[in-house]
Amino acid sequence: MVEAVEKKRKVSPIEKNLKASKIFSPFRVVGNVTNETPFALGTLGSTFYIVTSVGRSFQIYDAATLHLLFVSQTQTPSKINCLAAHFHYVYAAYNNEIGIYRRGQIETTLKCSTEEHISSLLVFGDFLIASSTDGQVFVFRKLQGSKLHTELYTTLNGINPQIDGDIVGIVHPPTYLNKIVVATSSHIFVFNIRTGKLLFKSPVQQFLLDSITAIEVAPVLDLVAIGTATGGVYLYHLKKGKILGTRISVTAQDVSAKVTSLSFRTDGAPHIVVGLNSGDLYFYDLEKQTRVHILRNAHKEVRGGVSNVKFLNGQPILVTNGGDNQLKEYVFDPTLLATNSSIVSPPRHLRSRGGHSSPPTAIEFPQEDKTHFLYSASKDRSFWSFSLRKDAQAQELSQRPQKSKDNKRQAGQVASMREKHPEITTISSSQLREGQWDNIVTVHKDEPFARTWDSKSKRIGVHQLATIDNGNASTVCVSQCGNFAIVGSTNGGFGVYNLQSGTLRKKYVLHTKAVTGIAIDGMNRSMVSCGLDGIIGFYNFSEHKYLAKLQLEAPITSMIYQKSSDLIACALDDLSIVVVDVISQKVVRILYGHTNRITSLDFSPDGKWIVSVSLDGTLRTWDLATGLCIDGIRLPVVATHVKFTPLGEMLATTHVSGNGVFLWTNRAQFKQVSTRQVEESEFSTILMPNVSGDGGATIIEGALDTDEEDFAAEFANYASIDQIDESLVTLSLGSRSKYNTILHLDVIKQRSKPKEAPIKPKNAPFFLQLSGEAVGDRAIVAEEATEKQQTSSAEQLENNEDSSNGSRLLKLTTTNGTDHHLQSGFESEFTKLLRQGKEANDYLEFLSYLYGASPSTVDLEIRSLQSIPPLTEMTTFISAITQGLLSNTNYDLAQAIVGVFLKAHGDIVYNNSSDEEFQLALTRLQEVSVETESRLQAYVKYCSGVFDFLSSV
Numbered sequence: 001m002v003e004a005v006e007k008k009r010k011v012s013p014i015e016k017n018l019k020a021s022k023i024f025s026p027f028r029v030v031g032n033v034t035n036e037t038p039f040a041l042g043t044l045g046s047t048f049y050i051v052t053s054v055g056r057s058f059q060i061y062d063a064a065t066l067h068l069l070f071v072s073q074t075q076t077p078s079k080i081n082c083l084a085a086h087f088h089y090v091y092a093a094y095n096n097e098i099g100i101y102r103r104g105q106i107e108t109t110l111k112c113s114t115e116e117h118i119s120s121l122l123v124f125g126d127f128l129i130a131s132s133t134d135g136q137v138f139v140f141r142k143l144q145g146s147k148l149h150t151e152l153y154t155t156l157n158g159i160n161p162q163i164d165g166d167i168v169g170i171v172h173p174p175t176y177l178n179k180i181v182v183a184t185s186s187h188i189f190v191f192n193i194r195t196g197k198l199l200f201k202s203p204v205q206q207f208l209l210d211s212i213t214a215i216e217v218a219p220v221l222d223l224v225a226i227g228t229a230t231g232g233v234y235l236y237h238l239k240k241g242k243i244l245g246t247r248i249s250v251t252a253q254d255v256s257a258k259v260t261s262l263s264f265r266t267d268g269a270p271h272i273v274v275g276l277n278s279g280d281l282y283f284y285d286l287e288k289q290t291r292v293h294i295l296r297n298a299h300k301e302v303r304g305g306v307s308n309v310k311f312l313n314g315q316p317i318l319v320t321n322g323g324d325n326q327l328k329e330y331v332f333d334p335t336l337l338a339t340n341s342s343i344v345s346p347p348r349h350l351r352s353r354g355g356h357s358s359p360p361t362a363i364e365f366p367q368e369d370k371t372h373f374l375y376s377a378s379k380d381r382s383f384w385s386f387s388l389r390k391d392a393q394a395q396e397l398s399q400r401p402q403k404s405k406d407n408k409r410q411a412g413q414v415a416s417m418r419e420k421h422p423e424i425t426t427i428s429s430s431q432l433r434e435g436q437w438d439n440i441v442t443v444h445k446d447e448p449f450a451r452t453w454d455s456k457s458k459r460i461g462v463h464q465l466a467t468i469d470n471g472n473a474s475t476v477c478v479s480q481c482g483n484f485a486i487v488g489s490t491n492g493g494f495g496v497y498n499l500q501s502g503t504l505r506k507k508y509v510l511h512t513k514a515v516t517g518i519a520i521d522g523m524n525r526s527m528v529s530c531g532l533d534g535i536i537g538f539y540n541f542s543e544h545k546y547l548a549k550l551q552l553e554a555p556i557t558s559m560i561y562q563k564s565s566d567l568i569a570c571a572l573d574d575l576s577i578v579v580v581d582v583i584s585q586k587v588v589r590i591l592y593g594h595t596n597r598i599t600s601l602d603f604s605p606d607g608k609w610i611v612s613v614s615l616d617g618t619l620r621t622w623d624l625a626t627g628l629c630i631d632g633i634r635l636p637v638v639a640t641h642v643k644f645t646p647l648g649e650m651l652a653t654t655h656v657s658g659n660g661v662f663l664w665t666n667r668a669q670f671k672q673v674s675t676r677q678v679e680e681s682e683f684s685t686i687l688m689p690n691v692s693g694d695g696g697a698t699i700i701e702g703a704l705d706t707d708e709e710d711f712a713a714e715f716a717n718y719a720s721i722d723q724i725d726e727s728l729v730t731l732s733l734g735s736r737s738k739y740n741t742i743l744h745l746d747v748i749k750q751r752s753k754p755k756e757a758p759i760k761p762k763n764a765p766f767f768l769q770l771s772g773e774a775v776g777d778r779a780i781v782a783e784e785a786t787e788k789q790q791t792s793s794a795e796q797l798e799n800n801e802d803s804s805n806g807s808r809l810l811k812l813t814t815t816n817g818t819d820h821h822l823q824s825g826f827e828s829e830f831t832k833l834l835r836q837g838k839e840a841n842d843y844l845e846f847l848s849y850l851y852g853a854s855p856s857t858v859d860l861e862i863r864s865l866q867s868i869p870p871l872t873e874m875t876t877f878i879s880a881i882t883q884g885l886l887s888n889t890n891y892d893l894a895q896a897i898v899g900v901f902l903k904a905h906g907d908i909v910y911n912n913s914s915d916e917e918f919q920l921a922l923t924r925l926q927e928v929s930v931e932t933e934s935r936l937q938a939y940v941k942y943c944s945g946v947f948d949f950l951s952s953v
Contacts, residue, residue, distance in 0.1 A: 031355035036323030038308030042085030093118035227259025275306030377424030433482030463502035488515030517559025613639035632683035843880035
């Protein structure tokens with residue numbers, strides 16, 4: 001039975017247990033084009049499209065440009081085994097299921113009743129044919145009115161894999177109504193899918209016991225081409241049931257290569273192309289029965305050679321793919337007519353898309369002017385430049401030798417796999433001199449020199465920078481100006497070269513073992529080196545001087561430099577990360593946590609974080625300010641390299657398996673990240689980035705993402721303290737405008753005062769007119785009464801203020817040396833807390849009320865203080881403010897309140913010199929203010945001096 005599964009894919013138990021990281025989210029993979037799964041070729045009108053598999057996802061390319069059109073939006077539960085394309089739909093088989101997609105989105109899923117996986121797919125008309133490795137052939141058809149093949153029509157069980165061999169291909173001859181041809185490793189079967197009957201089975205002796213590996217329909221009636229495991233091709237007549245002609249041998253007698261794919265040319269030339277597992281393409285002329293051409297090493301033999309080869313219908317264009325992550329197109333130029341014969345030119349490379357065929361060994365981002373480009377080197381000895389924005393901009397850097405001195409290109413073909421340089425282990429570059437001279441320098445495995453490259457022409461450079469002590473090159477660094485390259489040696493020395501001329505300028509010999517890291521600052525002043533001897537060397541680069549060295553407790557395996565903060569981070573063999581300040585030449589942080597060798601680390605562009613990966617399978621983020629691990633990810637595959645993009649919006653990683661570069665979105669661009677220590681039990685387990693972007697988030701999604709463990713939720717119960725230490729002067733935590741409002745409240749009121757009284761309109765608008773005399777009379781009477789009441793209240797308030805001379809709330813008199821409190825009607829909160837503070841000799845509650853009051857309330861209460869001798873209330877207020885200044889809290893508000901007090905009662909302060917208690921309180925307030933101000937000035941001058949010193953270094 002076969003059942004159609006719903007469009008929404010079920011979530012696996014592994015995905016249910018995934019826990020997201022609070023900083024990084026999987027984004028996508030760059031550099032993956034195809035794998036060993038044969039591509040599928042589809043047509044839409046007169047245009048062609050190509051579908052390639054990249055594991056659990058597929059990609060759709062336009063055959064005219066090889067530009068990427070669509071990517072499957074969700075990953076399949078397991079690896080895709082085979083593909084088929086039919087107009088708008090793509091069919092992908094994985095395990096015993098078939099997914100039907102349209103424009104990259106899954107429409108439905110078909111599940112077959114077999115325990116084996118699907119090995120072949122064929123779509124024609126209303127039928128979908130799928131074969132499994134156990135010999136069953138499933139036939140689906142469209143329901144009436146439906147565009148999808150969802151109904152199981154029949155199952156063909158006439159093939160026994162143990163006797164007849166495994167199914168290697170299914171084809172449908174165009175003129176054979178309701179019939180398919182199934183090829184196994186030893187027989188050819190013809191089935192009628194409508195009746196389910198077996199019409200024909202070839203005898204095993206026909207192919208001389210040669211195992212069949214491929215089958216293809218010829219553009220001639222009743223004819224198919226059959227490829228074998230020994231490099232033979234047969235033309236088989238289905239109606240006659242016999243082989244036509246003789247065996248076409250596409251390999252030499254002493255060489256055996258398996259035929260993996262066949263295709264006929266349909267633009268008028270009687271040619272057939274044979275794809276071999278050796279990576280070669282064999283072209284044969286069926287009319288002349290002679291070889292046309294052999295295209296050597298079209299794909300790498302170590303990756304399975306050619307997976308599939310197809311001629312575009314009616315065009316002299318050939319499409320191939322292979323397990324070496326290459327998708328290529330070749331074209332035949334028009335035939336040249338000679339006197340007595342025609343000359344067929346060899347196929348010409350038309351266009352291609354590709355990437356690494358092995359895991360990358362080194363990655364490097366150029367500077368900010370090219371943030372979307374990435375340099376990557378791999379174990380397959382290739383060197384690529386990938387674009388993070390457009391896959392079509394990916395390009396392999398050529399290893400063809402430069403032109404000779406007489407400006408003639410040197411003889412020889414483009415470097416093949418055997419001729420390529422050894423794999424690259426280190427990359428360093430600078431973009432300031434791009435186009436002027438070579439600006440990329442690489443270190444290759446087991447070579448005693450470093451090689452230069454030109455990023456503008458995308459080819460190898462003219463210089464080979466040898467080590468100074470005849471050791472193998474171990475590391476390299478290019479200065480930010482692009483003028484110098486520093487090459488380190490396994491013997492401990494390193495030399496400085498001029499990149500324009502390639503001449504040696506300086507030599508340094510400090511280390512006794514291999515140099516593992518070299519760095520230079522952006523101004524070419526400070527230089528740092530490290531080695532396996534555990535020594536960090538400091539140099540003055542511009543003056544060619546050795547400054548000092550720092551001995552660490554373990555060998556240093558790698559080093560990175562942060563130019564903006566002059567910090568270096570070293571990965572040690574004792575599984576620790578040591579952060580050193582280059583200026584002071586001291587260790588400032590030691591980070592512990594990894595349980596296996598650290599493979600790579602990198603600074604964030606702002607210098608706040610260090611991201612490291614290790615053989616323990618974790619990716620950890622360290623906060624330099626606190627020295628804590630603030631985030632951790634358990635990777636499904638061990639990472640080998642990690643690198644931030646120059647702007648920090650993404651993180652790139654490479655792994656021990658996988659041919660691409662994996663990109664992670666940095667969520668910290670859009671949300672706050674806590675610096676709380678994260679234990680290993682809290683590490684996240686997330687999916688790896690993939691081509692589909694399934695399980696990850698784009699940069700825009702990262703900005704809008706609000707998960708349950710965001711910064712606000714994590715610190716919902718956290719309350720920030722008002723003062724870190726009592727000795728530190730603390731400003732108010734309120735609005736910064738409150739300080740200026742208190743000081744200039746009188747000016748604000750004056751500006752806000754209307755210049756003239758509002759004038760009542762003589763004639764009210766028609767929509768405000770009242771109807772009826774009674775209603776109008778009542779409105780006029782009510783309005784006049786309200787105006788009289790407001791005028792009376794204002795005059796009474798003004799008279800009260802004048803009679804009390806600003807003290808409307810409280811009057812204190814002294815009788816027989818005792819203070820008595822007399823209330824004139826009521827007592828304000830200000831007066832009440834001030835009185836209670838004097839009685840308890842603690843004004844903390846009063847100050848809390850005063851600092852939290854509005855500017856208008858503060859101004860009114862200060863102006864309402866009793867100004868008639870004895871000045872007991874003013875003395876108490878001054879004592880309260882003095883206590884506030886001594887507490888070193890809300891310093892700006894306290895100073896503003898003192899300013900308002902002096903502005904309102906300055907004449908009283910000046911004229912009441914006879915009140916000793918009042919004068920003592922004022923003197924104490926002045927002493928505290930001067931002492932605090934002088935202490936603040938000393939701190940400000942100290943910080944200013946330190947900042948000027950650091951900015952001038």
